[in-house]
Amino acid sequence: MNQSAGDFDYAFTIREGFFVCEDRSYKLVRELPPRFVEDVRAQLGTRATIEKRGACIEVTSQRFLLAPEPVMDMPFLRDSLASIAESHGLRLLVAGTHPLGTSTESPASERRDSGERLADLRIVEQAQQTCGLRVQVSIPSGIDRVALMNRSIPWLPLFLALSTSSPFWNGSLGGLLSCRQARFDQWPYGGTSDFLARNTTALELNISDACTRVEDSVAIANLFRCHVSALVRNFQAGADHTPRTYAIAGENRSRAKRDGMDAQFISDDPASTVSVRRLLARFLDSLETEIARFGCGPILTTLVDIANAGTSAHEQLRIYERSRSAGHSHHAALESVLQWLTLKVPGRQIGKTSRSAGALFDAMTKAGFVTAEAVGHR
Known part of the structure; x- marks a missing residue:
């Protein structure tokens, strides 16, 4: 190892990832307007990745060294992109899938440049119209990257559970909290990875749905950074x-995409299960050294908020059910969900960095899911 992991x-x-939608109907645009694309490139440059087809756009943060840095940068990126969209009569929406799904997409057979591979997979090509959260963490040189990545796999379902934001698909309730993952399962290479390549200088998290709330994205990114550091340490x-172990991870991923934070995961003992909330408490406790080193405890209190109130998927379902209970039609209830998803796009100052260093443990204690081990050694 050329560089100390501790240094x-x-x-x-x-x-x-973001969906670009029509202003009034909330439907996905068939393709991104050229002038919109020009303005995005002019203002955000290479920080924006524009899909060749469809209605998705991605923005990439700067390279962060300090835990609080995303608190400023991520809201800035969201605000900038939302302002550009508004100037073109468009809206942005952040979720793993668009609730109205693929209603405005062209069928794969109409795309002459799709190529043989997509022609063979035309039935599931629409699975591309999903948005995710990706986090890359750099790794010290000299580390066995394959071993590091494989050791991270059992924890990936937890990151999915914390981020679920896609309970709707193609205008209907999908029966899952992450329909995005179900879309990926239709591809031959979908599902939980078994083997990963060596030629990378970073470990990337890409199982997570796009987070509707920017503070959720920032918290999950900091959690993954702590996780990578702990694996190296x-x-x-x-x-x-x-x-x-990987078979259990695959089953837990299925449970996470179905039930999110309400899931019961299989533990090392197949005869027993553990709640996602309890697993999160154990996970945070195991990362105590990293949380203290990076000073991200205040930011990670958002994870306790997620454990208490649920993810974007839970809130979407609550909004939908409230609207239906009030006597509104399915379409009207979906529109209420769409309104919430678009209103939550603009970033805002995340005020959790001002909390004390012990805020995470205090929040966990108040929520009632601190582990016995954690109480014992503090």
């Missing part, structure tokens, strides 16, 4: 994983 900065970047953690 390494574990710099990280965040990438968020303790290289024995997860070293004894077996094929059964």
